Amino acid sequence: MATRAAHIVVMSLLLFGVVLAGCAKRPATTQASAPAPTAPPAVSSPPAPAPAPSPTPSAPSMAAPRPAPTTAAPRPTTARPSPKEFVAIADLKDIHFDFDKYDIRPSDAKTLDANAAWLKSHADYLALIEGHADERGTNEYNLALGERRAKSAMNYLVSQGVQASRITIISYGEERPQCTEKNEGCWSKNRRAHFLVKPR
């Protein structure tokens, strides 16, 4: 939408502020070329709008480069077997939990007794216990809740004589539901501890 003025006056941006200041009767126009000190930095080197995941990272022009933080990340204290190496077997049954609970229900103790018996008679297998939550909590809390459920199941197995060193636990929180309908029948299936094994 060019205007008559725009047609006539085509000049350097460096100049137009001055020219306008000359034309205008307002005293305040002198600010035009003198941004207040509180003004945010000019957008002369903005970061690329799209973050770049892949082979071509976006222009790292966001800020003056600083030395990378020397992150001495804590190392795992124990080596962890890959969860992918474990498989579910029919002999080991899931147990389930009440909403927001991680204590073992009496009816599930029998299932755990059977699981413990199997593990004790198969000493050449290692076990992985997955803890899960339904979707009604929130992500981070459910991750903690799943951890507590897996831990409860592990503690029970250990109390039944399974060596603690044979058991690894992992929490998936609400991230791996067995059932995705939004009703109690489904949620109750998702609040579970799941057992997997792999040969030593």
Place this chain on the structure above:
Amino acid sequence: MIRRRILAPLALGLVLVLAWLAPWSPPPAPRAQGVEVFLNVTGGGAKKLNIAIPEFALLGGTDPRGTAKLLASVAGKDLTFSGLFSVVAATGSIPPNDIAALKEAWTAFAAAGAHAGVHGLLALRGEQLEVEMRLYDLTSPEHRLIAARKFQGTVAQARRVAHRIADEIVLQFTGEPGVADTKIAYVLGPRGAKELYIADYDGAGAAPVTRNGSINLSPVWSPDARSLAFTSFVQGYPDLYRVFPFERRPLQTLAAFAGINSAPAWSPDGRSLAMTLSKDGNPEIYVLNVATGALRRLTRHAGIDTDPTWSPTGRQLAFVSDRTGTPHVFVTDTDGANVRQLTTGGFQTQARWSPKGDTIVYTQRQDGHQLWAVNPDGSSPRQLTFGPGSAQSASWAPDGRHLAFQSIRLGRSQIFAMLLDGTPPTQVTAGGGEATSPSWSPRLP
């Protein structure tokens, strides 16, 4: 200095304007003689400043992509989103370097109820653009110039330039920049394969940050807006990592202990990360010195402790604990002393301390989930969202006035943003998949 001198009388003027300004009746759209500006007055909340932001005037170059229009439109939406302004819609532009035309336009806009006017001047040179934003006080008889600022970038960055213009305008009227030049990180995916994404605060330009095919959760921006801490199962177990989305830098492992490594929260100075670890038996809050790797345990309790969040002073943390049976919000000093319970009854998680310090938002189980807020002393618990559908995973904008959150109000989970005053939320994400766990970035450097 200049700004402050101007602000005082203008702010006073605004108060006066707002005091007497009744919801005025929109006049028929006048067409100012000789000025290609059309006013269509929309909205006009009596408590907001009416601002005119016509299409930017082209000073040089050609504008095949409609950048002049885009700048005005994006900045206008930003100003509306700020909750402080009602944009007086217009089509056309005010010609540059034409005092008479400018005066005519502002007179017409003022008559239509505008209190302030933005004259945008755009010069295009190939892919480069330079914009000058001139902000006028239309309540003063001489249409006083409040501020003039220049912005540069590429045409591809036009949206970002517009966001900066809007943030500058908010700064001029409030003393604090707006939050349009920010990003929102979030999790996108079906269950079982969740990747981190980043979009502009208004949802534009969404792009993936991770592509590992694993489950990635709980992204949180570092205070310098350069990196995100997050939980990922990429190595099989829930561990904590740090990614630099704008830089060519490898993923950093922050914590990979046995058990869960989750719920990251940056300290305000960016030196420490609070997190939940279960390496010592059950989920507890720890504080990691990111540079040295030193780890300090903060909570000692048999229950679940998670969802840490720092006060802006860095002297206190709020967190979630089920130590009384169900999860509630607690506050502790950073050394672990003075633990006190903030919320009672019900089921509360996801505590998030406002960057202004005055409010802690949390997720309450109620009709699914709803967001609530409480003062840091435990007083005035109050509901913030009322459906439809649930709302959870709040993240504060740096102004402490806006929140992003996830909601299933439209079926699939999407990210929304809202003001704390009850204004209906605006939708941020609209793509496929389930968008969850937003993290609103600090203002970009």
